[in-house]
Amino acid sequence: MRQLLRKVFLADLIQGLRVTFRHQSPKQVVTEQYPYERPKIGERYRGAPRLNINPENGETLCICCDLCALACPEQLIVVGWERNPETKKKELVTFTYDISRCMFCGLCEDACPVDALELTQDFEMASYTREGAILDRQTLENGLLPTQYRY
Amino acid sequence: MADTFLDSTELVLNMGPQHPSTHGVLRVILKLDGERVLSTECVIGYLHRGVEKIGENRTWQMFAPYVDRMDYVAAVSNGLGYCLAVEKLLGVEAPPRAQAVRVILTELNRIASHLLWLGTHALDIGAITPLFYCMRERELILNIYEKYCGARLTTHAFRIGGLQYETYEGFEKECLEFCDIFEKKIDEYEELLTGNRIWQQRLKGVGILTAEDCKEYGVTGPMLRAAGVKWDLRKAQPYSGYEKYDFEIPTGQNGDTYDRYIVRMQEMRQSARIVRQAVSDIPAGPIMAKVGKVIKPPAGEAYVSIEAPKGELGYYIVSDGSTQPYRVRIRPPSFVNLQALDKMCRGALVADVVAIIGTTDIVLGEVDR
Numbered sequence: 001m002r003q004l005l006r007k008v009f010l011a012d013l014i015q016g017l018r019v020t021f022r023h024q025s026p027k028q029v030v031t032e033q034y035p036y037e038r039p040k041i042g043e044r045y046r047g048a049p050r051l052n053i054n055p056e057n058g059e060t061l062c063i064c065c066d067l068c069a070l071a072c073p074e075q076l077i078v079v080g081w082e083r084n085p086e087t088k089k090k091e092l093v094t095f096t097y098d099i100s101r102c103m104f105c106g107l108c109e110d111a112c113p114v115d116a117l118e119l120t121q122d123f124e125m126a127s128y129t130r131e132g133a134i135l136d137r138q139t140l141e142n143g144l145l146p147t148q149y150r151y
Numbered sequence: 152m153a154d155t156f157l158d159s160t161e162l163v164l165n166m167g168p169q170h171p172s173t174h175g176v177l178r179v180i181l182k183l184d185g186e187r188v189l190s191t192e193c194v195i196g197y198l199h200r201g202v203e204k205i206g207e208n209r210t211w212q213m214f215a216p217y218v219d220r221m222d223y224v225a226a227v228s229n230g231l232g233y234c235l236a237v238e239k240l241l242g243v244e245a246p247p248r249a250q251a252v253r254v255i256l257t258e259l260n261r262i263a264s265h266l267l268w269l270g271t272h273a274l275d276i277g278a279i280t281p282l283f284y285c286m287r288e289r290e291l292i293l294n295i296y297e298k299y300c301g302a303r304l305t306t307h308a309f310r311i312g313g314l315q316y317e318t319y320e321g322f323e324k325e326c327l328e329f330c331d332i333f334e335k336k337i338d339e340y341e342e343l344l345t346g347n348r349i350w351q352q353r354l355k356g357v358g359i360l361t362a363e364d365c366k367e368y369g370v371t372g373p374m375l376r377a378a379g380v381k382w383d384l385r386k387a388q389p390y391s392g393y394e395k396y397d398f399e400i401p402t403g404q405n406g407d408t409y410d411r412y413i414v415r416m417q418e419m420r421q422s423a424r425i426v427r428q429a430v431s432d433i434p435a436g437p438i439m440a441k442v443g444k445v446i447k448p449p450a451g452e453a454y455v456s457i458e459a460p461k462g463e464l465g466y467y468i469v470s471d472g473s474t475q476p477y478r479v480r481i482r483p484p485s486f487v488n489l490q491a492l493d494k495m496c497r498g499a500l501v502a503d504v505v506a507i508i509g510t511t512d513i514v515l516g517e518v519d520r
Contacts, residue, residue, distance in 0.1 A: 007348075012346045012347050012348050013347065013348075015342055015346060016280075016342065016343045016344075016346075016347055018342075019280075019339050019342050019343050020280055020343075023284075030287050030290070041297070042294075042297040042298040042301060043298070043319070044297075044298065044299070044300065044301035044316065044319070045297060045301045045302075046301040046302055071212075071213070072213075073209050073213035073214070073216060073217070103216055103220075103305070104302065105215075105216035105307045106301060106302075106307060106315075107212065107213065107216070110315060119301070
């Protein structure tokens with residue numbers, strides 16, 4: 001009898017609907033209005049790469065040891081260097097990082113002995129061309145430009 | 152069965168690969184008699200990337216990010232299995248602190264994987280609401296991952312020999328907070344679904360797989376436990392310090408789709424229980440065992456299997472003593488569980504096929520590798 005009454009009065013469906021209506025309060029909205037409102041990114045987030053420079057004299061921190069290129073599973077880092085004939089030291093000439101093939105595993109960052117290569121919190125890396133995803137030394141040192149949206 | 156129904160000719164229907172209910176790019180060739188399924192045939196391989204072959208020309212450390220990309224909703228479990236296999240070959244064991252953090256992260260991953268399963272499975276059956284709630288709670292777990300290791304889905308959280316990252320400040324608190332929130336929310340999901348008559352009628356008695364069938368097909372994980380077999384690798388062959396934690400193995404009786412739902416819901420509760428125990432007692436100490444920068448396991452082979460959210464995930468690795476694996480063979484749970492699809496679908500309705508594919512909890516990245 002009880003079962004029948006529950007069935008006639010749709011008790012099980014009303015129970016479910018109660019949960020749904022409990023969530024109707026506008027305070028519980030969890031959707032992020034993305035371009036207007038930026039997400040808080042974790043400090044350790046592995047996003048766009050950056051080649052750090054010494055803030056005092058603007059020189060690169062990279063010591064051209066090539067360890068990042070060796071650690072990369074996709075072999076997408078190319079470090080171009082030449083030896084300075086006067087000081088007999090390696091000097092960085094070019095540095096290419098192909099983010100179209102990158103899977104942001106962080107192995108290059110771990111391998112770097114001087115914290116020159118770093119994966120930053122920047123996550124907007126879209127580009128219109130495939131060539132645009134290949135970052136050269138200039139872009140890596142300045143960091144990717146933040147996207148401007150018209151709104 | 153065919154001749155007892157209305158006179159109709161046999162119809163061959165392709166379901167997928169672009170079908171929202173096949174959870175990826177699975178193609179099922181259905182032979183139908185009216186609404187009844189006579190037989191099914193799976194066509195897989197649309198997402199094949201050759202992960203095992205990639206392993207043969209990467210070094211041991213370099214291969215770790217690739218295993219995350221097989222079962223991408225449970226990337227941490229994949230990473231754990233691979234790391235444990237290489238550690239076994241190397242003869243090292245992760246320090247106690249690393250083991251505790253590994254347990255916390257894999258159990259959170261089990262919850263995340265089951266939440267995604269619950270949401271999409273309910274969506275297939277026709278209940279849209281749970282999906283939003285499940286995603287909301289899953290987001291909390293992904294935020295913990297993002298703060299811990301810097302990625303949300305393909306985490307690359309573990310390294311061979313231990314961990315790369317120390318826990319961040321407030322890690323324990325956030326995990327406990329998540330457990331508090333989650334245990335209330337799981338009651339809410341049950342309120343929405345468990346007693347619902349449409350849910351029960353769509354699931355009860357659908358896709359029955361008995362314990363004998365499960366053993367014949369090699370089906371593992373929640374599908375096996377729903378058939379009443381108390382088999383969980385975390386209890387049977389404890390790894391990464393699981394013997395220290397107190398938890399139960401939920402089982403069902405009938406082995407139908409409804410029982411699998413109940414078992415997975417119970418499993419989420421048990422996982423939250425393990426997280427609570429592990430978080431309250433993270434031992435201090437180093438997080439990395441003594442392994443060199445260049446990992447060169449001695450020539451030999453090792454097989455390690457762990458209880459991934461979907462079943463037994465095994466790694467069989469062979470080393471020839473060099474810096475690269477000679478062979479990496481992966482036993483993915485989804486691939487093996489999918490083989491039982493035909494057995495479950497025979498005689499069912501077309502609409503039940505959707506429910507059955509949902510309940511096997513497959514991820515095509517893992518089936519095809």
